[in-house]
Amino acid sequence: MARRCLLIGASGQLGRALGAALEERCEVVGTGLRSRQVAQLPLDLGDPAGTIGYLEGVRPEWILIAGAYCNVERAEMERDRCFAVNADGPAAVAAWASAHGAFVVFYSTDSVFDGSQERYGESDPARPLNVYSESKVRGEGLVREAAPDRHLILRTSWLYGPNEPRRNFILRFIDEARQGRAVRVPDDQWGTPTYTEDLAAATRWLLERGATGTFHATGPECLSRVELARRVCRHFDLDPAAIIPTPTGRLGQAAKRPLRTRLDCGKLSATGAPGFREVNAGLAALRRWDTTVSPIRKAGFAERTVSSA
Numbered sequence: 001m002a003r004r005c006l007l008i009g010a011s012g013q014l015g016r017a018l019g020a021a022l023e024e025r026c027e028v029v030g031t032g033l034r035s036r037q038v039a040q041l042p043l044d045l046g047d048p049a050g051t052i053g054y055l056e057g058v059r060p061e062w063i064l065i066a067g068a069y070c071n072v073e074r075a076e077m078e079r080d081r082c083f084a085v086n087a088d089g090p091a092a093v094a095a096w097a098s099a100h101g102a103f104v105v106f107y108s109t110d111s112v113f114d115g116s117q118e119r120y121g122e123s124d125p126a127r128p129l130n131v132y133s134e135s136k137v138r139g140e141g142l143v144r145e146a147a148p149d150r151h152l153i154l155r156t157s158w159l160y161g162p163n164e165p166r167r168n169f170i171l172r173f174i175d176e177a178r179q180g181r182a183v184r185v186p187d188d189q190w191g192t193p194t195y196t197e198d199l200a201a202a203t204r205w206l207l208e209r210g211a212t213g214t215f216h217a218t219g220p221e222c223l224s225r226v227e228l229a230r231r232v233c234r235h236f237d238l239d240p241a242a243i244i245p246t247p248t249g250r251l252g253q254a255a256k257r258p259l260r261t262r263l264d265c266g267k268l269s270a271t272g273a274p275g276f277r278e279v280n281a282g283l284a285a286l287r288r289w290d291t292t293v294s295p296i297r298k299a300g301f302a303e304r305t306v307s308s309a
Helices: 013-022 048-058 079-100 129-148 169-178 196-208 225-236 279-292
Strands: 003-008 025-034 060-063 105-109 151-156 183-188 214-215 242-246 303-305
Touching: 003 013, 003 048, 003 105, 013 025, 013 196, 048 079, 060 079, 079 129, 105 129, 105 196, 151 196, 169 183, 169 225, 169 279, 183 225, 225 242, 225 279, 225 303
Parallel strands: 003 025, 003 060, 060 105, 105 151, 151 214, 183 242, 183 303
Antiparallel strands: none
16 A cells, blocks of 8 residues: 655646655655645644644655745844744644654755855854744754654755746746846845755655655755846847945845855765766756746846845
């Protein structure tokens, strides 16, 4: 009999990739909220009591928390909601998993670090700079505490991949540039773009081998957002004049961000997990997907800032 898996946030870009990676291995029960599909349960992770109700009904063996409060800017004004979704809900899930012999996977972020050192290992102390990052640190701690031997925490960075709502940095940039709009892109932020399907494959690899604890899981290249935008222009035949390199300090953002974070993924590599693709390969795959989706929706501003967690 197939293992039953509850995929929280199945409608998001990571959830979509996880569902595809796990469907041959598991009976996947998906949930969603904002972009929920017809067959998905309407679960709000920020409602721990309601979340437990779904767990009791589904009785999963694996629980993957791909859903999250990801709006870094809005989190500064909605601290309670951000912590409810990113910390309280996952804590309730982990407690249920521990009590019922299930296993929980929680996805976190490279921005739990402040960017002050060259590279970060799993045991380096977290130093979050904004509410979103604080909530992820809190979520990590609560999951470890509630299910000490029954969890995986995967920290990742700059996720991109197929996403019908087109909410990641790259797809938003493409849509703006196609409309002939100027896009302010931070020229002093560096990170490691990570293709969602690669993170999903690594998740499956670790789950199937019974791995536990915290792993860093990102793409292999560290580059600036401006360089990333330039590569997007080359792959999608866009005019690079659309890029307006802008220092982070001039973007008027409410949330402070680490300017350069790179995670050491040696622990994950040592498990024999499949490698993550380089940016050019990821963009080529994304373009193949993009040619199959419906025309982009109209945006409402002549010039917009494109940034992400």
